[in-house]
Amino acid sequence: MAYKRQFYPGNSIPAKNRRRYLDPKVKLKNLRDVAQDDVVRIMGHRNPGEDYKSIHPPIEEGKEPECPIRKLVTPIEGAKHGDRVRYIQFTDSVYFAPISPYQRAWMYLSRYRGVDTGTLSGRQIIEVRERDLEVMAKEMIDNETFDPALTGIRGATVHGHACRLDENGLMFDGWQRYIWDDEKKEVVYVKDQVAIPLDRKISVGAPGDMKDLRERTTIFRADGVDMRDDEEVTKYGIRIHYLRTLGGFQPWKVKGE
């Protein structure tokens, strides 16, 4: 029997969103268009137009050792050119951000090749070869998993995901990388992801309204959709918990469970 890939159980809004974000066949909606050069500026790894620094010669030039795996795997563009590995890190607010770090990890690994990602309580880092990272970063900033007010691009000092929002509805940032433009009603980046001032302001558009964000989120919350209200998700959680516990306690009993 052919295996059909499954993503996430449940019929609640967050469960459905999780399935959508995880499924690589679903094309995510683009809600904004931040210029590629501006994405490069916000990340701060190189200046726009500057050459990519490399750490090894292009694969085609170099003599690769005889290795069946190397023959099997098609290298991503950055690996072909020998780019450095660079990163982008997002912080997601608990106040109905479109996605949260753990689902980001699932999404990254489900949708992209050649990435290394790490989950922390409020942030998710992704490390990729530089030229691939830039393309991915633009996608992630442009699409529906990003909200200007509730998602932060923060390389360091990410504190804020669990803080109350400020009066403009922005997630707290001690380094104030982005500010509220009251005239345009938009969020504007004034510092790059490690808080080095940018030469010019970069707008990432207007935040979504709360009603819309509650429809887009993957976050289960007691004041939104409670995880316990989704029967299938609850059963799935309990089953994993049961199997893990049994696996540690009496692993021979797991067979057939």
Added chain:
Amino acid sequence: MATPVNPPADYAGVPLPEVQIVTNRLLSAETTERLLNALDVIPDIRQINMTGEGIPKTINSGPGKGLDNNHTERRVINVGGNEIELRYLVGAFYIEIAAEDEEIFNVRLEQIKAACNEHIEHGYSLQVGRYSKYRPTLHDYRSA
């Protein structure tokens, strides 16, 4: 040798009631200034302590370490003619009231509520109790 740390606040010695105000949103420096000025004119307030999310003066880690933070909300505010350096995005107030009796206390409480209703746009929760120390303890006399 480190000098003894002064008590951070002036202790009353007796457990006077405190009004705890926790705001639903973190307040900007401007709102904090307006609210404090509205509270400043209410009699019988002995002291106001504030807390919130700390804003560093300089970038404290990463490649930009040492650069000025230039946070628009980290600035000097003017409260009742006194300049106060705000280092937080304020999210909670603890107002200690030295009222003679309960009746006066209730009047002051209503005045505080009125000031909050006027200046805190996104709402707040308010409780009366005792949330901080009112007399020195061993901690205040330690040498480091």
